[in-house]
Amino acid sequence: MRGQKIGFIGLGIMGASMASNLLKGGFEVHVYNRSPLKANSLAEQGAKVALSIASLADEVDRLLLCVTDDHAVEEIIFGPEGVIESGCEIRSIIDFSTISPSSAREFGSRLEEIGVSYLDAPVSGGDVGAREGTLTIMAGGSEIDFEQAKDVFTWLGRKIVHTGPVGSGQLTKCVNQLVVAINVAAMTEGLLFAQESGLDLVKTLDVVSSGAAGSWALTNYAPRIVAHDMRPGFYAKDMLKDLRIALAEADAEDLPAPVSSLVKELYTAMCRSEDANLGNHALISLYRKMLREE
């Protein structure tokens, strides 16, 4: 349903690109961001900039969120200056943030009570996927809410999956992040072994990436490490945050996750330093510190 009015809150690396793609899709996009400067570039692209959540909520009946954490989502929806308290007409919320599955379930049921639909729809694919509209979207909620969100999803993602009821989007994201983090650790220990045993790294990667050891991490991150490029495609600190969410969920389910837990501890150690702001593939920097006698 093109031309429909949409509110978008959270114009970080991901959110700004997503809002931009919705403008290209012909939506009337009203944006709000806590740091208003980030809205400038979108205003140039045709977005209408709201100065408060309440004023944005007055203009639209659908709200999209892409913010940092559970607390930010809660403040925007239920806080004293949030959407609900503003007495607005918003009837539908799509939350692209990565938050805990239990928070998503709680937000979903509180909203259901007051007749507002909620989809938890975390994404993966990073800055590139957001920019190119090729994200993977894992959406939890009712079948009908999912169907009604497709006009938006189509402009943002390539792989769009209805994962189940509210919360299941976040659970699926947990699975994804657990596997990514461990695969990064696999790449790290493999590269380090190769390096310390004097192997040619480029040859080794060529051999190892092509067979049973192959992974997205090995193909995409290992060459960056060989090139000493530790810039973030995805922040190490966000990997730690996502691991914390996933492992808190596992813990609540009495589910042992020994390897994930160890990898989380490694990210915890790594993120005590400025390395938190490097890419998640820079985990190898922690190992290199271990190798030195400092």
Added chain:
Amino acid sequence: MRGQKIGFIGLGIMGASMASNLLKGGFEVHVYNRSPLKANSLAEQGAKVALSIASLADEVDRLLLCVTDDHAVEEIIFGPEGVIESGCEIRSIIDFSTISPSSAREFGSRLEEIGVSYLDAPVSGGDVGAREGTLTIMAGGSEIDFEQAKDVFTWLGRKIVHTGPVGSGQLTKCVNQLVVAINVAAMTEGLLFAQESGLDLVKTLDVVSSGAAGSWALTNYAPRIVAHDMRPGFYAKDMLKDLRIALAEADAEDLPAPVSSLVKELYTAMCRSEDANLGNHALISLYRKMLREE
């Protein structure tokens, strides 16, 4: 150089298929196996079956090995009934077995002293790769020995890499196996999380395999687990053996490998039971035992 005489010792799942492909390549292949029954099918394909290592060594000047472990390689080459003691004319040995890098180096230098060339050339690609001649071959040795082995390698592998001096083939295999094992653990903990949190496994795999969490393990093993197919493409007990080799090497280099070590401990636990004879992807069976109150 087609038509050349070649000796092949070790007709397990891998070796039998490799010898068969060399027959197709036009080589005169003389085979020997400790359990002689395994040579029957190759005899039907045209291989000449030797009744002892010494009698095989009398017929050929190149020897190929694909056996279980360091001890087996040592016995065949240097043992009282082995190749060297037989006083034969073998001038070149290609060892496809996965053994420790230090054993490979030792064998290589002992052979060099008596004028016999040695390549350590472990493979990956499993039973399918061996059958179809699409193995990855990681060959360590001199440039000239590598070049002279290409007539053989061509019939066995698709990706054929000269990794460096003797021992470097095994070191590269170590890297490969460390990464495979950890990727399997990643898949295992991801699948288990999905299962225990009530997600649809097929949908979850569809989402997770396609993005940054993707891996060969996830694509190839996870569907087998969903289908309860734990048959070995690669034995769990061989994964444990390879992890032991790699981690002994890491230990000798004072190289910390925390995640690899934890995964090795998990395989150690798994391989105490009959599950040792399942596929390496059956690691999830260990976790399932942890989940039950037994």
